[in-house]
Amino acid sequence: MSDTLYKTLSTRVNELSKLPKMDDQKSIPDLIKENGFSRREFMAWAGGVTAMLALPASYTPLIAKAAEVADRLPVVWLHMAECTGCTESLLRSASPSIDSLIFDHISLEYQETIMSAAGWQAEQNLENAIEKYKGRYILMVEGGIPHGEGSHFLTIGGHGKTGEQSAIDASEHAAAIFAIGTCSSFGGVQAAYPNPTNATSLSNVTSKPVINVPGCPPSESNIVGTLLHFLLYGTLPALDAYNRPKWAYGLRIHDMCERRGHFDAGEFVEQFGDDGAKNGYCLYKVGCKGPYTFNNCSRQKFNEGTSWPVQAGHGCMGCSEPDFWDTMGILHEPLANRLFHTSFGGLGSDATADKIGLGLLTVTAVGIAAHAALSAVKKPKE
Amino acid sequence: MIELIEKIEGEAKLDFSFKDGKIDFVDIEFMTARNIEKILQGKTALDALVINPRVCGICGHAHLIATVQAIENCYENLEISKKAEIMRELTLNFELIQNHFKWFYLTMRPLLGKKQEILKATYPSQLMAKAIAVFGGQYPHTSYAIVGGVVSDLTEMDLIKVNHYIDETIKFFETNVVKADVEEFSACDKVDNILNTSGDLPDILREIKNKEYLQHGKSYDRFIAFGENSYFTKGKSLKTIVTQNISIDYVKEQENLNSLAKNVTYKYKYYEAGPLARAMINKIPLVKDAHRRYGDNIFSRIIARVCEIEQLLNHSKKLIQELDLSEPSYIEPAINIENLTAKGQSAVEAARGSLIHKIELEKGIIVNYEIITPTQWNLCNGTRENPGVSQKAMIGLQEVKTAELVFKTFDVCSVCTTH
Numbered sequence: 001m002s003d004t005l006y007k008t009l010s011t012r013v014n015e016l017s018k019l020p021k022m023d024d025q026k027s028i029p030d031l032i033k034e035n036g037f038s039r040r041e042f043m044a045w046a047g048g049v050t051a052m053l054a055l056p057a058s059y060t061p062l063i064a065k066a067a068e069v070a071d072r073l074p075v076v077w078l079h080m081a082e083c084t085g086c087t088e089s090l091l092r093s094a095s096p097s098i099d100s101l102i103f104d105h106i107s108l109e110y111q112e113t114i115m116s117a118a119g120w121q122a123e124q125n126l127e128n129a130i131e132k133y134k135g136r137y138i139l140m141v142e143g144g145i146p147h148g149e150g151s152h153f154l155t156i157g158g159h160g161k162t163g164e165q166s167a168i169d170a171s172e173h174a175a176a177i178f179a180i181g182t183c184s185s186f187g188g189v190q191a192a193y194p195n196p197t198n199a200t201s202l203s204n205v206t207s208k209p210v211i212n213v214p215g216c217p218p219s220e221s222n223i224v225g226t227l228l229h230f231l232l233y234g235t236l237p238a239l240d241a242y243n244r245p246k247w248a249y250g251l252r253i254h255d256m257c258e259r260r261g262h263f264d265a266g267e268f269v270e271q272f273g274d275d276g277a278k279n280g281y282c283l284y285k286v287g288c289k290g291p292y293t294f295n296n297c298s299r300q301k302f303n304e305g306t307s308w309p310v311q312a313g314h315g316c317m318g319c320s321e322p323d324f325w326d327t328m329g330i331l332h333e334p335l336a337n338r339l340f341h342t343s344f345g346g347l348g349s350d351a352t353a354d355k356i357g358l359g360l361l362t363v364t365a366v367g368i369a370a371h372a373a374l375s376a377v378k379k380p381k382e
Numbered sequence: 383m384i385e386l387i388e389k390i391e392g393e394a395k396l397d398f399s400f401k402d403g404k405i406d407f408v409d410i411e412f413m414t415a416r417n418i419e420k421i422l423q424g425k426t427a428l429d430a431l432v433i434n435p436r437v438c439g440i441c442g443h444a445h446l447i448a449t450v451q452a453i454e455n456c457y458e459n460l461e462i463s464k465k466a467e468i469m470r471e472l473t474l475n476f477e478l479i480q481n482h483f484k485w486f487y488l489t490m491r492p493l494l495g496k497k498q499e500i501l502k503a504t505y506p507s508q509l510m511a512k513a514i515a516v517f518g519g520q521y522p523h524t525s526y527a528i529v530g531g532v533v534s535d536l537t538e539m540d541l542i543k544v545n546h547y548i549d550e551t552i553k554f555f556e557t558n559v560v561k562a563d564v565e566e567f568s569a570c571d572k573v574d575n576i577l578n579t580s581g582d583l584p585d586i587l588r589e590i591k592n593k594e595y596l597q598h599g600k601s602y603d604r605f606i607a608f609g610e611n612s613y614f615t616k617g618k619s620l621k622t623i624v625t626q627n628i629s630i631d632y633v634k635e636q637e638n639l640n641s642l643a644k645n646v647t648y649k650y651k652y653y654e655a656g657p658l659a660r661a662m663i664n665k666i667p668l669v670k671d672a673h674r675r676y677g678d679n680i681f682s683r684i685i686a687r688v689c690e691i692e693q694l695l696n697h698s699k700k701l702i703q704e705l706d707l708s709e710p711s712y713i714e715p716a717i718n719i720e721n722l723t724a725k726g727q728s729a730v731e732a733a734r735g736s737l738i739h740k741i742e743l744e745k746g747i748i749v750n751y752e753i754i755t756p757t758q759w760n761l762c763n764g765t766r767e768n769p770g771v772s773q774k775a776m777i778g779l780q781e782v783k784t785a786e787l788v789f790k791t792f793d794v795c796s797v798c799t800t801h
Binding site: 035041082083084085087088089100101104111138153154156160163171188189190192193194195196199216217254271272273277301303304306307308309310311312313314317319325329330331332349 | 417433760
């Protein structure tokens with residue numbers, strides 16, 4: 001990382017600090033102090049975020065400053081057709097943590113699940129927020145969007161506006177648009193075959209650029225990280241072919257998996273509950289889709305780093321890949337040499353990998369083929 | 383007059399009509415649908431384990447457990463280890479506990495004029511989410527329960543962590559919710575004793591008395607619960623008379639003209655589901671005392687839900703003691719699911735009440751799937767002659783604001799309802 005980058009980012013943060021705060025009475029440092037965090041704890045947190053965004057440790061003070069000016073860019077959060085799991089993920093981010101504190105503080109303008117206003121008042125708040133922060137607010141959308149002839153499956157507010165229209169309108173004047181979760185990134189569970197409500201992704205209904213932060217749900221760190229990245233850079237992050245930020249979705253689950261050593265050594269769980277399962281062997285043969293899934297779960301984990309599915313003994317199900325409901329089945333069986341059909345002529349996410357990723361892919365493919373052959377000798381059921 | 387009710391994890395539209403200054407009817411409409419049941423048709427049975435938790439991010443774990451039990455119910459004589467059973471019950475308890483905290487601090491207290499303290503809601507719910515994550519890998523949307531058991535192999539270390547999360551949550555309860563020892567609270571059978579203590583619960587209970595809201599929110603006094611485990615018993619309660627012999631076969635869903643959500647009845651009658659229903663059926667002394675004094679009103683609903691936090695925390699501690707880590711986590715079913723043509727059903731107690739799943743398999747492929755969610759029970763949109771449970775609770779009130787309070791004491795969740 002060069003000095004140029006540091007200078008660019010500092011300029012950006014300085015410019016942000018000149019914008020008015022959302023709440024004149026309370027600054028983010030006050031908020032953090034009030035909730036019992038010391039400066040030292042705040043800096044430790046900033047250090048963690050710096051590492052997550054793949055910046056050198058010397059950038060920590062800058063990240064801290066960016067977090068302190070986060071209230072210059074308020075967040076508008078919209079719920080579409082969804083299960084609220086993404087909000088839940090965020091509400092459950094680290095024990096009353098700095099992430100959630102900052103996020104709650106800046107996103108209270110319009111977040112249906114936690115905001116105090118209700119009904120008409122809420123609808124009014126949304127319109128006001130859009131008007132007041134025109135061109136400045138960050139739009140975060142959770143949920144798939146029933147589209148076109150299916151749009152009546154999501155009607156919001158007293159005026160009977162469709163979710164689709166609401167998303168289009170809110171996108172119009174946003175400084176940046178993030179699709180949070182697999183639903184708004186790719187349509188999600190409601191878009192699974194036969195997609196009865198004609199649900200689609202946010203990027204399909206707006207002409208504005210959308211950054212996808214998929215996962216079902218995405219980890220709290222990916223949500224907050226995306227936000228801080230935008231605060232710092234003011235531009236879109238490096239994206240893969242599915243518009244996912246590369247800092248989070250650049251590597252496969254498999255690449256950094258804690259059970260990877262067992263994969264390489266050919267040590268597999270053949271069946272749940274066997275000795276391999278007790279010894280923490282690789283879950284590929286019981287259906288882990290980690291080799292096809294781009295995400296940082298193996299590094300960031302969930303619930304303040306408590307655990308993640310593979311640690312608990314269940315394979316990755318590929319929840320941050322498009323249409324994983326239909327393409328990644330069968331749940332407890334490996335994809336093996338079946339083709340993983342996605343867009344880009346079946347190349348799917350792998351088409352997005354950089355050179356290192358491609359190298360890894362080759363190794364993975366060979367590995368999988370070899371192990372798939374081994375799978376044939378797995379004890380047949382019945 | 384139309385009022386939109388937000389903050390119920392999704393949105394419902396309430397259309398109030400007034401007569402002589404009083405609400406004489408409320409039409410409850412849901413304007414969202416995802417048709418998850420249709421998506422399940424034609425998919426392999428195990429896909430339901432991934433899809434169903436996504437019906438609801440708030441109580442997704444209850445959906446996972448209901449799904450796995452419905453599929454297991456398709457087998458004859460399927461064996462599950464005691465260990466797996468206890469683990470499933472524990473994670474479900476933790477989901478209920480974290481939900482009740484969030485409802486109490488994010489929804490109830492602000493509605494009764496108190497400051498919304500987000501951190502008081504998130505702190506204990508994060509502890510409980512971590513406890514689930516130790517067993518299941520993540521929360522929300524874990525998939526650790528599979529047909530035949532669970533995937534996780536616990537160590538003593540994991541149990542130490544989970545015990546610690548429970549203890550910390552109990553500590554939070556004792557220093558914030560009711561400023562008393564949980565043992566003391568648990569033994570208390572008189573509402574008056576609670577009203578004389580300090581803490582966030584007595585604080586809003588006194589507020590209800592001061593505001594003269596004690597007559598608010600009365601409905602049919604008819605309760606039902608189908609889920610059974612080592613703590614909950616199934617049954618129904620009609621004006622305090624409890625019977626246990628109920629059957630899912632009498633549960634019927636009806637299409638609703640005005641709304642995308644379906645009504646649900648037991649023997650063609652509306653029933654209230656949720657913590658108050660469970661407490662009435664389980665005869666929890668403190669809740670029974672509240673009910674005896676004030677009936678099935680908002681006071682009783684609030685005390686029942688908060689009481690359940692304490693009961694489930696203590697019960698979970700006992701359950702952990704019963705865990706035998708040497709037992710298998712998973713026992714392979716004798717029949718491959720691809721050869722299975724059968725029907726199955728399950729009922730679990732989710733945070734808001736009974737959740738019922740029914741599945742029909744043909745050679746391992748789902749031909750039919752039916753989900754009946756707790757909020758469907760409480761938010762039935764009935765007619766003027768025969769209103770649903772929450773409709774009846776709101777009729778007769780004078781202000782929309784108090785009606786909203788009454789409505790939300792049911793802890794409604796429209797995400798589930800509009801599956």
